[in-house]
Amino acid sequence: MKISIIGTGYVGLVTGACFAEVGHEVVCVDADANKVRTLQAGGIPIYEPGLEDLVLRNVAAGRLSFTQSTADGVARSEVVFIAVPTPPNPDGSVDLSYIESVAREIAGCLEGYRIIVDKSTVPVKTAEKVAETVKRYRRTEVEFDVVSNPEFLREGFAIDDLMKPDRIVIGTNSARAAARMRELYAPFEAPLIVTDTNSAELIKHAANSFLALKISYANALSVICEASGANVQEVTRGMGLDARIGTRFLQAGLGFGGSCFPKDLSAFIQISDQLGYDFRLLKEVQRINHGQMERFVKKIEDTLWVLKDKRIGVLGLAFKQNTDDVRSSPAIDLCLRLLGGGARLRVHDPKAMDKAKAMLSPGPNLEYVEDPGKVAEGCEALVIATEWPEFGRLDWAAIRASMSTAILFDGRNLLDPAEMKSLGFLYKSVGR
Ligand code: UGA
Numbered sequence: 001m002k003i004s005i006i007g008t009g010y011v012g013l014v015t016g017a018c019f020a021e022v023g024h025e026v027v028c029v030d031a032d033a034n035k036v037r038t039l040q041a042g043g044i045p046i047y048e049p050g051l052e053d054l055v056l057r058n059v060a061a062g063r064l065s066f067t068q069s070t071a072d073g074v075a076r077s078e079v080v081f082i083a084v085p086t087p088p089n090p091d092g093s094v095d096l097s098y099i100e101s102v103a104r105e106i107a108g109c110l111e112g113y114r115i116i117v118d119k120s121t122v123p124v125k126t127a128e129k130v131a132e133t134v135k136r137y138r139r140t141e142v143e144f145d146v147v148s149n150p151e152f153l154r155e156g157f158a159i160d161d162l163m164k165p166d167r168i169v170i171g172t173n174s175a176r177a178a179a180r181m182r183e184l185y186a187p188f189e190a191p192l193i194v195t196d197t198n199s200a201e202l203i204k205h206a207a208n209s210f211l212a213l214k215i216s217y218a219n220a221l222s223v224i225c226e227a228s229g230a231n232v233q234e235v236t237r238g239m240g241l242d243a244r245i246g247t248r249f250l251q252a253g254l255g256f257g258g259s260c261f262p263k264d265l266s267a268f269i270q271i272s273d274q275l276g277y278d279f280r281l282l283k284e285v286q287r288i289n290h291g292q293m294e295r296f297v298k299k300i301e302d303t304l305w306v307l308k309d310k311r312i313g314v315l316g317l318a319f320k321q322n323t324d325d326v327r328s329s330p331a332i333d334l335c336l337r338l339l340g341g342g343a344r345l346r347v348h349d350p351k352a353m354d355k356a357k358a359m360l361s362p363g364p365n366l367e368y369v370e371d372p373g374k375v376a377e378g379c380e381a382l383v384i385a386t387e388w389p390e391f392g393r394l395d396w397a398a399i400r401a402s403m404s405t406a407i408l409f410d411g412r413n414l415l416d417p418a419e420m421k422s423l424g425f426l427y428k429s430v431g432r
Contacts, residue, residue: 001184004029004073005081006102008039008066010046010158010325011119011151012083017051018162020058022187028066029073039066047324047351050159070102071109079184080106081149082130083119092266094123103130107137110144115177117147121204121264123271127171127197145177148197150204155258156322168192171200205268209282212261214249216288222252222431223295232431233413252431254330254385254411255292257319262289262328292430293330296411297337299428303407304381308342311404313369313376316386316412317349317356324351331385332359334411338383339365348375350388377402387412397423 008030058064084098148171153161240247272279319329410429420427
């Protein structure tokens, strides 16, 4: 089938590449001329494992192309995906101006029946608003349908999540659109559910908030474990093996970050409020998440006593492993707090150093270090802030020897406490 995807961020680009991979003809549209030029020249503006190969292969096969023109994209496709950002407003609500302006643009160039699919994470009832907008701005009585098709990919695992999804959700009130969407997704083997648009939109916010809740539950348990001498990893493992609970998304640590959970949680709280429900459970999820960082910083302060002029190494800047994304990264938040206390940081991330520089500029108190094995050299303490698996494989005996005092704070419970103690570290992690 012929499809266009408007917005070439993480979701748009990966979705476009995966649809091309299964044989669809895809044109990706972006208003940013530089981004389109980069993509046309074979460059990939984000780091996502496997994405570069996937994009290049499908461009070479003639199934994937890039344009700056929405009109061109809409003319060349039957299904038009909207995958533009829905950033937070200062009060936590969602800024829908990009969605609205794309809906108007699409309306202005509609010449035949099109299925307009919203992939961005949006508040319930947005599809209805998109339909009203397209009706208002279309130039002729041309037919169209609006579908809500939320995306569930995780950064760092995006291609796998897209090619082998747990489920596909199609929200539409049109049988015609539902049938075409089923064809579009036929190459993917996954349960597909068709609902009304409002339910589909709610599924996305409900799922992300539930996952955030699971993480906050594990983080709250970590506090109880620390106070009682239990081990949170044992507790969550023992709980999670109950198939009704599941072991995933129960890792205690520095709390959740990224461009989705914090924003979507705030949005869902706001949406619920507007619908007349005070979702206090989710407010508590947020509170636990903030508390987790506060407690970790306090642990560092209590151990080091005075932060001012302490040399601290930090491993990890991305909001999680396998990505160069630093948006709402707990690791960046932690660095800012330590710098605020007067500490001198040496930091490293396998992929996110360039993006981190926009938030943490190098200076007398902040040095970027290319070699993770050297980040702790001469330091009084080392902090693990992101769960990159390669940090677990470093030469920890050599790191210990390179430090002036061997204090290790593992904010992601990545290392084995007994092993670190046997190497001579004063080792502190979360809930163990
Ligand atoms: C999340 C969801 O997992 C996706 O299903 C969803 O499609 C996406 O948001 C979105 O709405 O677009 P993502 O933000 O890429 O995906 O990352 P996650 O893997 O969910 O991690 C989010 C944060 O939670 C990270 O900071 C991670 O370190 C933290 N986390 C995750 C934990 O602290 N503990 C865990 O057990 C799992």
